[in-house]
Amino acid sequence: MTDESKLIAAAQAGSADAFCGLARLYRERLLRFLLTRCASFADAEDALQDTLIAAFRYIHSYDSRWRFSTWLYRIAIRNAAKLRGPDTVDIGELRDEENDPLQQCIADSETQNLWVSARSTLNDEVFTAMWLRYAEDMSVNDISTTLDRSVSWTKVNLMRGRRALETQMNSVANQSEAYG
Amino acid sequence: MDKLAKQLRADAERIEVTVSDELDRRINASLRAVEPVEQVPRTAKPPFFWLASTLTGVAAAVAVIAIVNWQSPDEQTSATPVNFVAAVPTIDLKAESAMLTGPLQDELDKLQSDLKKAEEKVKRDIGL
Numbered sequence: 001m002t003d004e005s006k007l008i009a010a011a012q013a014g015s016a017d018a019f020c021g022l023a024r025l026y027r028e029r030l031l032r033f034l035l036t037r038c039a040s041f042a043d044a045e046d047a048l049q050d051t052l053i054a055a056f057r058y059i060h061s062y063d064s065r066w067r068f069s070t071w072l073y074r075i076a077i078r079n080a081a082k083l084r085g086p087d088t089v090d091i092g093e094l095r096d097e098e099n100d101p102l103q104q105c106i107a108d109s110e111t112q113n114l115w116v117s118a119r120s121t122l123n124d125e126v127f128t129a130m131w132l133r134y135a136e137d138m139s140v141n142d143i144s145t146t147l148d149r150s151v152s153w154t155k156v157n158l159m160r161g162r163r164a165l166e167t168q169m170n171s172v173a174n175q176s177e178a179y180g
Numbered sequence: 181m182d183k184l185a186k187q188l189r190a191d192a193e194r195i196e197v198t199v200s201d202e203l204d205r206r207i208n209a210s211l212r213a214v215e216p217v218e219q220v221p222r223t224a225k226p227p228f229f230w231l232a233s234t235l236t237g238v239a240a241a242v243a244v245i246a247i248v249n250w251q252s253p254d255e256q257t258s259a260t261p262v263n264f265v266a267a268v269p270t271i272d273l274k275a276e277s278a279m280l281t282g283p284l285q286d287e288l289d290k291l292q293s294d295l296k297k298a299e300e301k302v303k304r305d306i307g308l
Binding site: 012014019023056058118130148153165 | 183184185187188189191192194195197198199203206207208210211212214215216217218287290291293294
């Protein structure tokens with residue numbers, strides 16, 4: 001039994017301390033992910049808090065056949081969507097550069113971060129699939145479960161996302177070569 | 181790992197986030213104030229429930245057979261009845277059908293969910 005499964009078992013028995021320990025393992029990763037989905041840093045923090053509360057409240061419904069992170073990300077995505085409401089436009093269109101929480105967390109000196117361009121190039125769901133695959137190292141099956149999409153949809157859209165970002169990456173490389 | 185995957189991984193790690201002490205306190209306090217929702221245990225059915233439902237099922241089957249067979253000879257068709265049961269080859273399924281169809285059903289559900297989402301998106305796009 002791993003440390004994580006021990007903590008899960010204890011949390012399922014009602015231990016808030018065990019769940020706090022579990023939350024500590026995931027909160028930075030979740031916050032980083034939520035920053036890409038929310039309009040401000042404060043929203044991302046609220047979404048993180050709501051996600052962890054909902055996860056603890058419904059910890060009994062967690063099925064150990066799934067990875068815990070898959071279950072947690074499912075809740076996080078729902079919470080981030082709830083904060084935005086059903087009729088809002090794509091999150092990339094809402095932000096200006098000054099208030100973009102993702103931009104704020106990347107040092108000014110650094111070159112263009114691919115995730116920033118990914119967000120303006122890809123739609124929300126494809127972006128999330130790409131994030132879960134390449135930042136979280138999730139399997140295609142886990143991603144399709146998290147997004148409540150079919151495996152075929154996930155594969156096709158990961159491929160499309162990759163193509164779009166490869167083009168982006170190559171054009172940045174060409175630009176920097178051109179400027180020396 | 182290819183170049184793009186490496187770049188994406190590195191760029192994700194470059195996004196610096198720290199959970200502030202204030203947020204940490206907030207989360208811990210709210211987690212301690214929350215009670216997990218108890219899962220309602222499935223109540224076991226009393227033994228006579230199964231007996232009663234079996235008897236009801238058998239009675240319904242007998243009733244259907246009686247109604248179907250209770251016909252006057254002139255109503256019966258003259259055509260030679262075809263024994264469909266004999267005509268259809270019997271497949272001896274050893275594996276549980278649920279195990280075989282489960283993943284397909286999941287995939288079907290997800291495809292239907294995709295379709296629904298796409299439909300909603302189109303409706304939203306055209307302003308319905």
